[in-house]
């Protein structure tokens with residue numbers, strides 16, 4: 533009974549915070565205070581390679597730790613994975629158009645935005661993260677989006693879209709809606725690169741969740757706070773494929789292959805030509 537009342541209160545509070553545009557900030561603050569990441573923060577360097585470091589709370593929100601070295605090193609590793617996929621792409625026109633979906637405070641985008649052969653875009657629904665990117669990553673066009681589609685009109689004809697640790701925080705209906713939207717903005721033979729929580733996370737699941745996971749079903753926690761780090765989605769092998777629109781196909785699923793987002797899986801998806 534008490535649990536049911538607490539659940540209803542949580543749902544109401546989440547709904548109110550979302551309407552006020554405060555949900556991302558509220559859950560970030562909750563996790564930040566719970567984890568006390570400032571204990572691991574040393575003296576903060578002002579800029580690295582000419583780009584400012586985001587605040588400890590923004591770094592924590594992106595990477596689950598405020599550690600400066602990890603923020604930089606993991607972002608670089610994520611960008612290297614993308615570069616490998618990018619090099620495989622059939623490209624007719626330069627510069628190629630790249631979208632960081634759920635870019636946060638630019639952990640990966642700060643590296644991708646240095647590539648001279650791309651036009652970089654970013655989008656996130658967290659206003660604080662978007663403000664940081666706009667102020668500090670001038671080469672990238674960064675937008676604030678909603679929790680669901682659409683993308684802004686100018687974000688189209690994309691060669692590559694990536695979403696690191698984003699579909700890991702979305703319930704199934706939003707995953708389906710975003711996969712369709714992202715596909716509609718990819719150019720023919722473009723790629724979508726995602727990271728997911730797969731088998732490496734299975735031991736975090738409760739017995740009931742594990743049973744569902746082993747049956748190949750997506751496992752969701754706290755869908756009422758979709759898009760925040762409190763909401764968690766676990767993808768058993770094959771489950772993402774079932775959410776894809778007909779014009780996307782998985783070309784590579786590498787367990788624990790999302791370097792820079794360990795130990796998440798890497799999923800590379802291809803847009804099919806018509």
Ligand SMILES: C[S@@+](CC[C@H](N)C(=O)[O-])C[C@H]1O[C@@H](n2cnc3c(N)ncnc32)[C@H](O)[C@@H]1O
Pocket residue numbers: 556593594595633634635636637638639640655656657658661677678679680695696697698701702758759760761
């Ligand atoms: C764990 S953080 C990862 C940030 C960044 N991708 C990285 O790897 O550093 C998840 C990010 O996804 C964003 N996000 C979640 N749902 C979203 C949605 N529906 N649209 C845009 N951004 C979203 C969150 O605001 C947050 O910045």
